Amino acid sequence: MADTSYAAVLGRRNGIMKASLGIDFDSYVTSPIAFDYERMMADTGYSLEDIVRIQSQTKVGGTPLHELTRLTEWVRRTAEPGKGARILVKDEAANASGSFKARRASISVFEAQRRGFEGVVAATSGNYGAAVASQAAMRGLKCIILQEVFDSRGVCQPEIIEKSRACEAYGAEVQRLSVGPELFYVLLRTLEETGFFNASLYTPFGIRGVETLGHEVATQVRERFGRDPDAVVVTHAGGGNVTGTARGLRAAGCLDTRVVACSVDLEGLHMASDVDFNRKSFTTGHTGFGVPFATWPDRVDVPRNAARSLRYMDEYQLVSQGEVFFVTELLAKIEGLERGPAGNTSLTAAVTLARQMDREGIVVVQETEYTGAGKHHNRQLSFARENGIEVRVGDPAQNVPGTAIVLPRTLDQVRGRVQDMDRLRLSYLKNAARHHPVGAWTDADVAFLAADIKQDAAWVRRAVAEDSHE
Amino acid sequence: MNVPKGTWVEIESIVLHPAERAPGIPPETARCPYVRRLSGFLEDDGVPGGEVAVRSLIGRTHRGILRAVQPGYDHGFGPTVPELLPIGISEVRDG
Numbered sequence: 218m219a220d221t222s223y224a225a226v227l228g229r230r231n232g233i234m235k236a237s238l239g240i241d242f243d244s245y246v247t248s249p250i251a252f253d254y255e256r257m258m259a260d261t262g263y264s265l266e267d268i269v270r271i272q273s274q275t276k277v278g279g280t281p282l283h284e285l286t287r288l289t290e291w292v293r294r295t296a297e298p299g300k301g302a303r304i305l306v307k308d309e310a311a312n313a314s315g316s317f318k319a320r321r322a323s324i325s326v327f328e329a330q331r332r333g334f335e336g337v338v339a340a341t342s343g344n345y346g347a348a349v350a351s352q353a354a355m356r357g358l359k360c361i362i363l364q365e366v367f368d369s370r371g372v373c374q375p376e377i378i379e380k381s382r383a384c385e386a387y388g389a390e391v392q393r394l395s396v397g398p399e400l401f402y403v404l405l406r407t408l409e410e411t412g413f414f415n416a417s418l419y420t421p422f423g424i425r426g427v428e429t430l431g432h433e434v435a436t437q438v439r440e441r442f443g444r445d446p447d448a449v450v451v452t453h454a455g456g457g458n459v460t461g462t463a464r465g466l467r468a469a470g471c472l473d474t475r476v477v478a479c480s481v482d483l484e485g486l487h488m489a490s491d492v493d494f495n496r497k498s499f500t501t502g503h504t505g506f507g508v509p510f511a512t513w514p515d516r517v518d519v520p521r522n523a524a525r526s527l528r529y530m531d532e533y534q535l536v537s538q539g540e541v542f543f544v545t546e547l548l549a550k551i552e553g554l555e556r557g558p559a560g561n562t563s564l565t566a567a568v569t570l571a572r573q574m575d576r577e578g579i580v581v582v583q584e585t586e587y588t589g590a591g592k593h594h595n596r597q598l599s600f601a602r603e604n605g606i607e608v609r610v611g612d613p614a615q616n617v618p619g620t621a622i623v624l625p626r627t628l629d630q631v632r633g634r635v636q637d638m639d640r641l642r643l644s645y646l647k648n649a650a651r652h653h654p655v656g657a658w659t660d661a662d663v664a665f666l667a668a669d670i671k672q673d674a675a676w677v678r679r680a681v682a683e684d685s686h687e
Numbered sequence: 688m689n690v691p692k693g694t695w696v697e698i699e700s701i702v703l704h705p706a707e708r709a710p711g712i713p714p715e716t717a718r719c720p721y722v723r724r725l726s727g728f729l730e731d732d733g734v735p736g737g738e739v740a741v742r743s744l745i746g747r748t749h750r751g752i753l754r755a756v757q758p759g760y761d762h763g764f765g766p767t768v769p770e771l772l773p774i775g776i777s778e779v780r781d782g
Contacts, residue, residue, distance in 0.1 A: 223707055336745065359745040369719040375762045382760040385726070390743035394702070395722040399709050403702060403723070411747075491716040543774055550775025591762035599765030610770050624770055 219409070226405050234519060237408040237415035239332065242520040249653040251665035252521050254528075258464075261421045263324065265468055268429055271327045275355045276313035277320055278429050282437040282581070283308055287551040292571050295629040302447065302571040302578030306564065307434055308585050310556055313355070314383070315587030317430055317560075318348035321457060322416060324426040326352040329414035335359055336413040340404040340518060342366065342377045343501045343559075344586055349416045350387035360389040361413065363403050368396050368494045375600050376500050376559075379591030396494045401518055417518050418457055424523040427461020428468060434581050435469035445471045447578045448570055450563040453478035453533070454506035456514055456526035462583055463529030475531045479566035479633065480507035482535040483618045495604050496619035498538050498597045502562040507533075511641055513648040514669075527645055527670045534566040534633035537616035539623045541565045542594045544631060558594045560586035569633035598622065642670040643680055655681050690733050690756050697726045697758040698741055698751030725749055726758055 219225070235241055240260075245252040263271070272278040285304045293301030312319035322345065329337045336359030339349045346362040353360035362384045367373045373393075384391045392407075394400055408415055417423065431449070438446045449466060451459045463476045481503040486493040488505045497503070511530070514522040541558050544565045549555040564582045571580045590596070598608050607621040613630055616623045625631055649666055658666075658681075660674070667674045690696065703721040727741030727749060739753045 223703060223709055361745065361747075367722075367724075373762075375765075378760065378762045382762070385744065388744055390727075390745045390747060391725060393724045395719065397708065397712060397716055397721050399703055399721050402709070487713055489716055490713045491719055542771070546771045546774040590760075590764060593764050595768050595771060596763065596765040598768040598771065602768070603765075608768065608770065624774070 221406065223399070223402055226402055226409075229409070230405055231520060233405050233408050234415065237413065238417070238420060238519070240420065245521060247665070248659065248662050250649045250658075251662045254525065254668075257521065258421050258425065258523060261324070261425050263425060265428060265432060268324060268425060272320060272323045272426070272429060275323055275352055277323045278312070278433065280311040280433070281308045282306070282434065282441075283554070285552050288547065288568075289571065291551065291628050292568055293576070296572045299576060300572060300574065301576050302574035302580045304567050304571050304580050304582065305438070306582040306585060307430070308554070309430070309560070309583070310585045310587045314344070314347045314351035314387070316344035316348065317427065317458065317584045317586075318344040319352065320426045320430055321345060321418065321423045321461070322348035322352045322426070324422040325349070325414070325416040325420060326356055326358060328422050329416065330356045330358055332414070334412075334414040336361065336411060337416040338363070338404065338407050338411065338413045339416040339418070340400045341418060342380060344380070345418055346380050346389075347383040347387065350384040350389035353389065354387045359413070360387070361392065361407055361411070362389045363392045363400055363407065364394065365396060365400050366393040369491050372495055374495055374500055375591035375596050379589065396489070396491045398489050404518060415519075418455055419517040419519050419522045419524050421523040424457050424461045424464070427457060428465035430583060431462040431465020431467075432469045433465075434462070434583055435466055435471045438579060438581060442579060444579070446474050446581045447574060448475040448477050449581045449583050450477045450479055450567045450570060451583055452502040452560065452562040453480050453526060454501045454503065454510065455517065456510045456522070456524035458584070459526040459529055460524045476529050477532045477534060477566060477570060478507070478526060478530045479534045479536060479563045480504045481541055481562050482537055482616070482634075486619045493619060495600075496606060498601050498606070498622060499541070499559060502559045504535065508641070512644040525669055527642060528668060529671065530638070531671075533636040533638060533641065534569065535636060536562060536565040536633045537613045537623070538618070539613045539616050540625060540631045540633075542598060542622070543625045544568060545594045547628065554585065555588055557586035557588040557592045558597060560584050565631060566633045568628065568631045642672060643684065645670050646677065646680055647684070650681070655685070688735060690729060690735065690753065692729050692732050694729045695726060695757055696729055696733070696739070696741060696753055697724055697755040698739060698749065699724045699754045700749075700751035723751070724754065
């Protein structure tokens with residue numbers, strides 16, 4: 218029997234990944250920091266038309282694009298004269314399983330079925346688990362979902378326990394684990410034991426599945442308004458939502474549409490901390506994933522991450538937990554849409570963005586998610602209170618993640634904070650330098666890095682030269 | 688209390704003891720065991736707190752300590768957070 222110690226299992230990761238995905242990542246690698254990204258994406262073998270067809274078989278895609286006329290009016294009242302772009306929202310809660318993650322799961326599960334796997338495994342505590350379980354249910358495959366659910370007191374995050382319920386409702390085996398990065402260890406062991414397909418969030422199949430979302434946004438906006446959206450706002454965590462959506466927009470020819478990423482600010486809370494675990498009122502779409510995954514994508518459960526957000530991101534905004542809860546409540550009250558808070562992260566950023574743009578402009582919020590027991594913002598706020606976090610109304614600038622959630626009094630106080638993109642890009646380059654010293658970077662490496670941060674080679678050369686003089 | 692074979696139960700097991708956990712994790716996490724809970728149908732009669740085997744929804748067998756009989760989900764919406772209620776109501780509209 219194979220050695221099941223942590224170190225031994227991690228040591229077998231490349232072989233396990235190859236067997237469970239059928240992707241030989243080594244064949245794309247050109248240096249310790251570079252690989253042939255576009256070839257890896259193309260090698261999935263699916264065209265955008267194929268993906269649309271596969272998704273339509275399992276109740277994915279073709280979601281409505283709603284114009285939020287009342288929210289737009291409210292934003293205009295807080296804007297300078299002539300400002301206040303139209304806000305549209307893509308109601309992704311209409312997908313099977315209730316979120317855009319169905320797009321991300323659909324191609325992986327189809328691929329698993331096509332290649333004769335008996336089942337699929339995913340390590341995820343969010344909507345993605347429900348999406349994989351739902352897609353597997355429709356294709357008659359077995360499904361195992363591994364989740365990080367409870368702290369050492371046994372207290373479960375309400376949003377994640379709702380995901381446990383949903384996954385079991387779709388017939389999956391759900392393994393609920395305590396806090397820790399060893400979820401990856403359990404994933405590797407489960408893949409080894411079962412021989413199931415690895416429906417990781419970060420494979421080319423997962424990301425290509427999201428391309429239809431960007432493509433639909435482009436098509437629907439053009440049909441209704443005869444032009445391209447000016448900005449598409451995307452909730453950002455691991456980077457797949459940004460990457461897939463932006464690729465879909467590009468495929469549709471939306472070359473001037475700004476891709477704006479947005480995360481909830483949870484600075485100061487450690488992602489692997491047993492104590493901090495239940496002090497977070499968001500389980501995804503936050504900076505605990507958003508920043509590290511943007512500045513070094515290859516930290517995930519596959520050797521090379523297909524989700525590379527800085528390659529596509531034009532702007533990055535942070536919003537506070539209180540601002541998102543406020544906007545979530547407002548969406549229900551004035552637009553009649555009760556949706557989950559994590560999906561409304563990008564809606565919160567869209568308020569700020571629309572306020573700064575001309576009235577003729579069009580901002581698209583590209584997702585919603587379902588809400589309900591556990592996920593609902595009222596539960597997240599009451600749970601925060603139970604865990605000693607102060608909840609009050611006031612100036613959202615006084616939010617302190619894990620200590621105080623401040624709900625804005627008025628929409629005027631919803632002000633996303635635009636981040637310095639160059640700082641993120643430099644942070645990415647520093648991470649690259651840690652993996653491979655700058656002196657050893659070839660022209661091909663620099664070209665890869667430049668593409669990966671949406672800059673040119675001269676920018677990369679200049680940035681590392683300036684950094685070495687500091 | 689005897690729990691009959693075939694009952695839907697939740698089991699718990701230690702996946703990694705503190706000394707076996709991943710390197711580099713925060714100390715408050717590192718001192719706790721890494722624990723798994725999952726639900727399935729009892730393969731044989733068992734007792735709460737005793738070691739049992741269960742068959743999961745997809746037919747796999749797992750062993751652990753029987754911790755709950757007919758576990759359900761009782762997560763909900765929580766006590767009303769009154770601070771949310773005025774948001775979006777016309778009397779307190781902004782601007």
